[in-house]
Amino acid sequence: xxxxxxxxxxxxxxxxxxxxxxxxxxxxxxxxxxxxxxxxxxxxxxxxxxxxxxxxxxxxxxxxxxxxxxxxxxxxxxxxxxxxxxxxxxxxxxxxxxxxxxxxxxxxxxxxxxxxxxxxxxxxxxxxxxxxxxxxxxxxxxxxxxxxxxxxxxxxxxxxxxxxxxxxxxxxxxxxxxxxxxxxxxxxxxxxxxxxxxxxxxxxxxxxxxxxxxxxxxxxxxxxxxxxxxxxxxxxxxxxxxxxxxxxxxxxxxxxxxxxxxxxxxxxxxxxxxxxxxxxxxxxxxxxxxxxxxxxxxxxxxxxxxxxxxxxxxxxxxxxxxxxxxxxxxxxxxxxxxxxxxxxxxxxxxxxxxxxxxxxxxxxxxxxxxxxxxxxxxxxxxxxxxxxxxxxxxxxxxxxxxxxxxxxxxxxxxxxxxxxxxxxxxxxxxxxxxxxxxxxxxxxxxxxxxxxxxxxxxxxxxxxxxxxxxxxxxxxxxxxxxxxxxxxxxxxxxxxxxxxxxxxxxxxxxxxxxxxxxxxxxxxxxxxxxxxxxxxxxxxxxxxxxxxxxxxxxxxxxxxxxxxxxxxxxxxxxx
Amino acid sequence: xxxxxxxxxxxxxxxxxxxxxxxxxxxxxxxxxxxxxxxxxxxxxxxxxxxxxxxxxxxxxxxxxxxxxxxxxxxxxxxxxxxxxxxxxxxxxxxxxxxxxxxxxxxxxxxxxxxx
Numbered sequence: 001x002x003x004x005x006x007x008x009x010x011x012x013x014x015x016x017x018x019x020x021x022x023x024x025x026x027x028x029x030x031x032x033x034x035x036x037x038x039x040x041x042x043x044x045x046x047x048x049x050x051x052x053x054x055x056x057x058x059x060x061x062x063x064x065x066x067x068x069x070x071x072x073x074x075x076x077x078x079x080x081x082x083x084x085x086x087x088x089x090x091x092x093x094x095x096x097x098x099x100x101x102x103x104x105x106x107x108x109x110x111x112x113x114x115x116x117x118x119x120x121x122x123x124x125x126x127x128x129x130x131x132x133x134x135x136x137x138x139x140x141x142x143x144x145x146x147x148x149x150x151x152x153x154x155x156x157x158x159x160x161x162x163x164x165x166x167x168x169x170x171x172x173x174x175x176x177x178x179x180x181x182x183x184x185x186x187x188x189x190x191x192x193x194x195x196x197x198x199x200x201x202x203x204x205x206x207x208x209x210x211x212x213x214x215x216x217x218x219x220x221x222x223x224x225x226x227x228x229x230x231x232x233x234x235x236x237x238x239x240x241x242x243x244x245x246x247x248x249x250x251x252x253x254x255x256x257x258x259x260x261x262x263x264x265x266x267x268x269x270x271x272x273x274x275x276x277x278x279x280x281x282x283x284x285x286x287x288x289x290x291x292x293x294x295x296x297x298x299x300x301x302x303x304x305x306x307x308x309x310x311x312x313x314x315x316x317x318x319x320x321x322x323x324x325x326x327x328x329x330x331x332x333x334x335x336x337x338x339x340x341x342x343x344x345x346x347x348x349x350x351x352x353x354x355x356x357x358x359x360x361x362x363x364x365x366x367x368x369x370x371x372x373x374x375x376x377x378x379x380x381x382x383x384x385x386x387x388x389x390x391x392x393x394x395x396x397x398x399x400x401x402x403x404x405x406x407x408x409x410x411x412x413x414x415x416x417x418x419x420x421x422x423x424x425x426x427x428x429x430x431x432x433x434x435x436x437x438x439x440x441x442x443x444x445x446x447x448x449x450x451x452x453x454x455x456x457x458x459x460x461x462x463x464x465x466x467x468x469x470x471x472x473x474x475x476x477x478x479x480x481x482x483x484x485x486x487x488x489x490x491x492x493x494x495x496x497x498x499x500x501x502x503x504x505x506x507x508x509x510x511x512x513x514x515x516x517x518x519x520x521x522x523x524x525x526x527x528x529x530x531x532x533x534x535x536x537x538x539x540x541x542x543x544x545x546x547x548x549x550x551x552x553x554x555x556x557x558x559x560x561x562x563x564x565x566x567x568x569x570x571x572x573x574x575x
Numbered sequence: 576x577x578x579x580x581x582x583x584x585x586x587x588x589x590x591x592x593x594x595x596x597x598x599x600x601x602x603x604x605x606x607x608x609x610x611x612x613x614x615x616x617x618x619x620x621x622x623x624x625x626x627x628x629x630x631x632x633x634x635x636x637x638x639x640x641x642x643x644x645x646x647x648x649x650x651x652x653x654x655x656x657x658x659x660x661x662x663x664x665x666x667x668x669x670x671x672x673x674x675x676x677x678x679x680x681x682x683x684x685x686x687x688x689x690x691x
Contacts, residue, residue, distance in 0.1 A: 028613055032606060039602050050592055068595060200595045207599050219626050355622030357610040357632045
């Protein structure tokens with residue numbers, strides 16, 4: 001989750017003025033934007049004929065190749081909110097923001113691909129809450145299902161509102177027009193083609209984002225005079241270390257982010273990244289849609305390579321903005337007419353280098369990122385609602401055709417609810433901060449529940465339920481504590497020098513630990529499920545296919561080793 | 576048997592689905608042509624952006640065409656309609672449907688390695 005993007009709406013809202021815009025689009029740019037809308041609607045209309053069963057609609061027929069599943073896996077997370085937020089965070093904190101990309105790729109994505117995906121896939125579950133149903137029973141499934149359904153609708157609305165606000169400030173578009181045009185487009189193509197449409201458009205978005213943003217790092221590095229020139233120019237503008245990944249993390253006070261390496265390793269790399277990439281159904285659903293186990297394992301590993309490349313179009317523009325922009329960007333709280341906030345660094349860099357044509361492509365990439373974020377959340381909501389709430393608790397004996405119809409209606413209602421959420425955010429902007437925090441409450445404890453359940457046969461249904469609940473409540477409690485008294489951060493992060501960014505990292509670690517400890521403790525005093533019910537769900541009771549007869553270069557573990565090598569190289573180069 | 580034939584029919588139809596790469600190719604090709612065209616039209620009347628002399632639209636448009644054209648040509652629908660015999664044979668080993676009419680109370684388990 002883009003932590004820096006929590007302040008996006010406040011920053012941009014402060015700058016909203018009628019007819020005040022950063023960028024003016026020419027008819028050529030508008031043609032490029034329009035072509036995108038026509039294409040995504042056309043894809044949805046085309047794919048409707050293939051979404052004829054619930055399996056097609058919710059799981060894309062489990063027919064995706066490793067490449068398609070992998071690129072959509074990454075793109076489901078790589079929305080415009082993420083791009084703009086992390087470029088802003090880089091402007092503010094320097095290259096440390098790259099940790100949220102690199103240490104997320106390894107070990108989290110590799111862990112999912114090699115270790116957890118076999119259980120998700122072989123168990124034949126349709127969702128992460130579905131896996132929890134198999135492992136721990138209905139109560140845990142209901143807890144995670146309801147929370148996930150709630151979160152996806154909130155996040156879809158946030159994406160919608162953030163996009164509308166960005167379009168208003170950057171382009172001068174009417175807020176309501178942006179909300180309705182984008183939401184209706186998403187509603188049409190996802191309701192028609194289901195997960196097929198969402199995945200197709202995410203893969204399309206992947207290409208648009210890369211190609212739309214590529215001009216910034218290329219031309220920026222030419223203007224800066226290479227890496228050495230960039231570093232020199234950064235040092236002309238700011239004090240402190242903005243260009244090293246690990247060297248400044250030996251103390252909380254030694255870096256702009258105010259974090260310690262333990263927070264990055266265990267918080268970001270451990271609890272947050274593993275929690276998000278291995279249990280957030282929005283992304284895991286894409287890997288589950290793969291056509292076979294090898295493809296399902298490869299999908300996150302393919303995504304990991306591209307995840308490690310994303311800093312080139314997100315982190316580097318932030319550093320280039322710090323070095324090259326003639327004006328100094330300010331924190332959101334200081335934004336005013338005539339001043340630009342950190343969150344505008346990406347659009348400013350786009351406008352700096354891109355004339356009519358490439359500018360339209362860049363704006364289309366941002367729009368595509370926002371809309372894919374909405375579509376992904378809405379399709380995940382429809383899946384979790386139909387599979388994990390409606391079918392098991394409301395109407396168990398429907399036909400497949402009935403559930404397919406429910407899924408389509410759920411998609412439309414999900415978009416309507418998202419529009420409602422978007423308008424709610426317009427009136428209560430702090431809701432966005434709380435929504436982001438709400439999401440973070442569940443991620444790390446959910447990872448704890450899933451990982452203990454996958455590898456410890458003795459974990460019981462009661463242990464899983466209480467561990468997840470207590471872990472989530474402990475995360476909410478720590479957040480509330482620091483909100484009421486910011487000085488409590490010193491206890492959460494174990495240092496008086498910790499800054500707000502450290503809170504999320506350490507809160508994730510503690511809530512994960514709390515979940516694991518409670519799960520273990522309650523499991524030891526309650527009855528486990530019999531082995532027959534844990535078949536294909538738990539390590540030791542799941543016959544995982546052996547791939548030793550497959551050539552080495554075709555095995556997922558080979559490519560996972562490549563991720564590790566690239567990751568290690570990046571850490572050394574940017575130490 | 577009727578269910579098996581029905582499933583094979585569905586999978587054969589899905590295999591005739593135009594792949595996403597074609598849609599990507601055609602959109603990028605279109606973008607490449609318009610952006611390259613704009614770049615050539617403005618060659619001697621540069622836009623008011625930094626480093627305009629590097630003609631980013633020309634390079635960008637060319638790159639888009641270089642990516643879009645092969646994708647469009649390679650995945651053009653007539654090449655994919657029939658599907659390969661081996662692909663259909665592979666689909667014969669496909670799992671049972673994921674349709675919701677099956678309950679999820681006990682995992683059925685699947686060997687997901689491809690048959691070939």
